Amino acid sequence: MKLILTFSFTLLLICTGLATDKRPNVITLLVDDLGYRDIGCYGGPVETPVLDKLASEGVRFTDFHSGAPTCSPSRATFLTGRQHRRTGVYSVITERLHQMHLLESETTIAEVLKENGYATAHFGKWHLGMPVHNRDNPTPADHGFDYWFGLVNGPGPSHKNPTQFLRNGERVGPLEGYSCQLVVDEALKWLDQERNGDEPFFLNLWFNEPHAPIAAPDEIVFKYGAPNDQSAIYSGTIDNTDRSIGRLVAKLEKLGELDDTIIIYSSDNGSYRQERSGELRGQKGALFEGGHRVPGIVYWKDGIPGGRVEEEPAGAVDLLPTLCGLIGIEKPAGLHLDGSDLAPLLTESGNFERHQPLFWMNESSMVMRIGDHTLFASSTAKSPIDFKAADRLTEQIKEVLGDDLERVLDGRDVKDLRSRLFNHGRLANPEANRLKDQLRDLFYFQESWIPELKKSELGRVQLYDLSKDPSQQNNIANQRPQLVARLKEQAAAIHRSVMADAPKWPAAGEPNVTKKPATNLSRQPAATGSKTPANPKKAMVAKLKAMVDAGKLTEKESIGLYLAAFPEEADKLKQVRSGEDLAKLIESGKFDSAPFEAVELALKQNNLKIRGAALSAAFGRLGGGVGGVQLEAVVERLESLPQSRDKDLALNGLAHGLVSKDPEAALKWANSISEEGFRKTVVENVTRRIKAQP
Incomplete structure (x- = not known):
């Protein structure tokens, strides 16, 4: 936990005995890939009566923006009020490739509110880094959430019957229903079973809908088109999410707490369907308006005059300072917040003044908004993309x-x-x-590109006047040279500030995220609030490694000490280091206590034949049920492999192991796979192996 209260404010709370009225509850609702023209109150085709009512009784922003035009960066800004690069998140996080994650040293909305007496809980997608792929990354618990029910990224295989949810770090397993409804189910359960009625609460609900791969109940999809029409299914996911939010609102009303709850609704970026951006140029991923202008609704019946449409530009970057302003608590001390406090605007209690322009960045450009003008400036950094x-x-x-x-x-x-x-x-x-x-x-x-980005500057520019050209079709930079020069100078100063704060990876002060030993739970986030029995071999490896890193031992000496403590490991170490007979070693059961370790060792083999045979053997053991690993975790590890001969051999091994253990169960599982192409491949493989059995 970071120190975020000033000494004087802490002292004030102690002296007054916290004798204040109960603060308002806070609920933030973030959907995934929703366009500016999707929901009803923004002129969209989807029926969203719950959101429409919140908008009509609250404040609906017409010029609201996500923190970035893509997922992970937007979420980092949403929680911190800071440009995402400052927080360690440069781009969409792909866990198998990237070390980057939301820095544990960052201060989040959850931490600010928790320090001020709030119970905190997160529900739904996370996508800010998790301890998977042998990385020692923080979880939502490390960012201020007392309780969390979430996803590393997507629900898998789609919104229907997801399999990837975690509860406080423990795998939940397959669930029946749709992701948005399951997220609200968990929030309602938390309200009934986990909350302390004397505490205000902060619930952070991040839905997966309408991000692909999409699914919604047929009876909802039929309202918008044929059941196989992707546009209709997309609309159905938004409709279904509105219904789930309606259940949460109804619960608050039943508890008598709706009027004193701040509810904020938005999207992490624009839609991937261009037609859902309206007249705006661009879509998800673009720095044009269609990539980041999104719905923004703020509701608080007891504190905000409702029934208003607000044209002032605002965004997710403003949420942390705004909540501090609305609730009446101090902002985190000593932090550069890129967002501004919208409380005077929302409560109509004073003049609103933005301390810094709104701006957005991606790998190649920066966009800054001042008044009706948007300045685009390309980066001088050379792109590594072929x-x-x-x-x-x-x-x-x-x-x-x-x-x-x-x-x-x-x-x-x-x-x-x-x-x-x-x-x-x-x-x-x-x-x-x-x-x-x-x-x-x-x-x-590519994280190797970061040094190039940090030394880059702003280059060529474009200028658009949104009051006359909302579709951003007419670049007027040549017509307004003086304005361009002034805006570019201001943008350059902001750019330098961000890049000075932005860390390299691995980030200084963060754990070395590449050296966590692999175990049979190596792809499962560590459970929060629970302790597992110490592994003496793992503990000794960590101790010896620390001594090697400190220069107190050589690698050879450390191996000698390890084998002196665990002589039974000598044969395994010898064979693994030489790469010989690794498949036979795995098949013998030597790795059955840590079967995912066998997978990782197989992937490290340079010889294609050895690697393929070892992968097949490792997944065969996993399919046979060794180590007590759930099938869902095995399939997830298999699917994370790049499409290649290795993956085919791993699939063959898994099918063999499953059939050997229980042929009927293997065929039942194969037929349950939702994705048609993958299901067909697995069914054929399993069927062939069943027929080949004696």
């Missing part, structure tokens, strides 16, 4: 898809294929899916 390779892969995918191309495009122009692929689930065509994964990997942020 665009020629991306073009080649895109053309290959078009050829492989053939007649399926139109279905994948879902009504979009073929020039939008690349962006469509980034927001599409697994393709039914295995070769097209393999190429799609390669294409996406080209565009993932």
